[in-house]
Structures are given as structure tokens and as C-alpha cells.
Amino acid sequence: MSVQSSRVPVGQLAPGQIIASRYTIEAAVGEGMSGVVYAARRSPEGDRVALKVIRQHLLGDPHFAPRFEREAKILKRLEGNHIVRVLDVVEDDGLLALVLEYVEGQSLEAVLRERLPEPNEAVEIMLQVCAALGAAHAGGFVHRDLKPANVIIQGAIDDGSGPMVSVVDFGLAKALDTEPSEGTSLTERNMILGTPEYMAPEQVRGEPVDRRCDIYAAGVMLFEMLTGRVPFSGRTPIASMTAHLTEPVPSARAARPDRGISPALDAVVMRALAKSPDDRYPTSRALAEALSAARDPHLVIAPQAIVDADALATGDTELELKAVVQTLPMVPAPAPPSKTLADPVPAAVARPGQPPRWVWVVVAVIFAALAVAVGAIVGAR
Incomplete structure (x- = not known):
């Protein structure tokens, strides 16, 4: 039609x-x-x-x-x-x-014109963005134009109860690309797909993209919430796009030493902004876990609350993210982590179909008791 x-x-x-x-x-x-x-x-x-x-x-x-x-x-x-x-x-x-x-609220772009969120508020906003990305990525959609204008904030970000964050405009970018049988795409002919300040290097080069380009855009947004400016910019769209390719990843902590940005949070932002997709967080859930750890280094996600390791490894859905980040009980870490907070160690979990460790302990005790009983009977004979 x-x-x-x-x-x-x-x-x-x-x-x-x-x-x-x-x-x-x-x-x-x-x-x-x-x-x-x-x-x-x-x-x-x-x-x-x-x-x-x-x-x-x-x-x-x-x-x-x-x-x-x-x-x-x-x-x-x-x-x-x-x-x-x-x-x-x-x-x-x-x-x-x-x-x-219809969602009541204002865009994150409008919020940033009025004030910058405190670092913990910025993390909370980004955790909810990660939830949206996880659900969309599990459905096969990459946003490719994630930016503050496409994030809607409901409620005040500093009212104590926290904001409700929603992401808009999923899927339109995919419709702008054509399939091989349909000829030349709009993006190839007369338009750039994305917003220059938030485009991943692979987007700038016109290469195929996956969900890691959304991770990059999330890193740009987080840097902007923390510092009040985007990490890469220029006088023209071409200059901004070139900056993503050529300029080193800046430190948000160094850019705004007055904002109380922790080294751990700074490291998370820098990894999200890595030039190579392979060097970024592989999923939005991984980014969310790193952000959660960076927000409070003395807390870790309770491992006993995670019950489906295979799904967490492959699905990256919003439901799994909420279970991991937003609703799981947090317990004091027994010892400092062996890796950096920007690359948290996944919690040990039981795989689906495998009984919990205590079941094996009970079975071992029963077998030991049977062995003793059999030995006693044989000895009596």
C-alpha cells in the first residue's frame, strides 16, 4: 500500500x-x-x-x-x-x-534544561531505561535513537518516591531500513539514522548495529545527566559524529569534580562509551548490574534470590531486570569484590533443572546412613 x-x-x-x-x-x-x-x-x-x-x-x-x-x-x-x-x-x-x-510527564530533555539529577537519581533513571531496553531487545528491537527526548519522566525525580521512566519510539528506526528485496533504504539515500550526539561509532560508520549501540547511547545519556553536557559534540552534525570516532572517552568525574561522581560510577560510564561494541556491556542487564553495584559498593545482589541462570544469561528481559535490580533484597557484601565495580562478578546461581545444593547434602547423608546400616547388618552375620 x-x-x-x-x-x-x-x-x-x-x-x-x-x-x-x-x-x-x-x-x-x-x-x-x-x-x-x-x-x-x-x-x-x-x-x-x-x-x-x-x-x-x-x-x-x-x-x-x-x-x-x-x-x-x-x-x-x-x-x-x-x-x-x-x-x-x-x-x-x-x-x-x-x-x-498517553503518558503524563515531561521528557528527560526538558528535565535536563531545568536541573541535573543527583548521581543516585541519574542511576535510578538509567536503571529504568535499562529495563525498557531489556524488554525491547528480548523482543528483537534495537532503538537506535535513544536520547533524552525519547525518555519520559513521570513525577519529580527528587520527591523521595522516585520517578517513573518510560521510553518511546522503539521500532521506527527498523522501519526506516529496507530489506534487500526492497531496494535502497531511506537511510542510505537521504538521511542519517540517529541523532549525532548519541550515535555509536558503528552507526557513524554505517555498519550493522545491535543492542550494544543502545548501550552506547545510554552511556551518553548518563554522562549528560552527570555533567550537564554530552561527551562528544561539535559545531556541525558531521563534527559531532567524527568526535565519536576520534576523540578519547572523557571522564565524567574529571569533567565535574563538584558533582560527587564516584570512581566506580565513572568507570561504568566509560565502559558503556567504549569505541568498540565488544568492549561495552553486552546487555542492558549487565549495565544495570554494574550501575547497581556502583551506586553502593557495600551492597551486592543476594544470590539466593536468582533462580533462573540460563534465562538471565540469554533473555535480558525487563522482568528479569526487575528481579535482579529493582526488587531483590540487598545484603552486605562479605568481602571487597575481586574485580572492578564496572565489571561486577555475576552471582553464583543454581541452573534450571538442578536441585539446590542442600538437596545433595541431604542425599549424601542418607546414603552414608544406609552404608553404615548395611555394614552393621553384614558384621552381625
């Missing part, structure tokens, strides 16, 4: 205008590279939704619309406490739009 030129210019949808016969526009609430976001009411339910209307220059590719709709259908199955869900995809009179759940 091809999409024709819109008769309604994107960015000029008026309050009261009805889209796809059931979405009534209230007001524009945001704007980005890929589209304009409107608050809208859905009929007949009457609930508020966010309507992201895709920009016209993206609709010029005849392959984009069907590819976009296909990815949106997959995204509708992607769920997580920290992911803004896709509810529907609609086309109306040349407009193509995503219908998203």
Missing part, C-alpha cells in the same frame, strides 16, 4: 480535527525527526491517546508505509512497564500515524 501526499500538512492539525473517524485532536505536544505528536481523544472509549503523525519526507519512499505498518504490528505485542505501548497504526487521507498510550 502506498501513501499519497497528505492534504493536511503535518504540524498543522487543528484542535477538534478528527483522524481515522475516531481520534479527535486536542493539541500538539511534541515534535521530533520522524513526526509530530498530538494529544487526542479516542472514540467511543473517550480515553486520551498520543497520536504520532509521520513526516511527509518519510512517506516519499513507496516501501516505507507497508514496512512501517508491519513493524508497528510487531511493536503492538511489545510490552513493558517502562515502554510506551503502540496501540494502533492508522492511515487517513494520506496521513500515517502511530497511536500510542
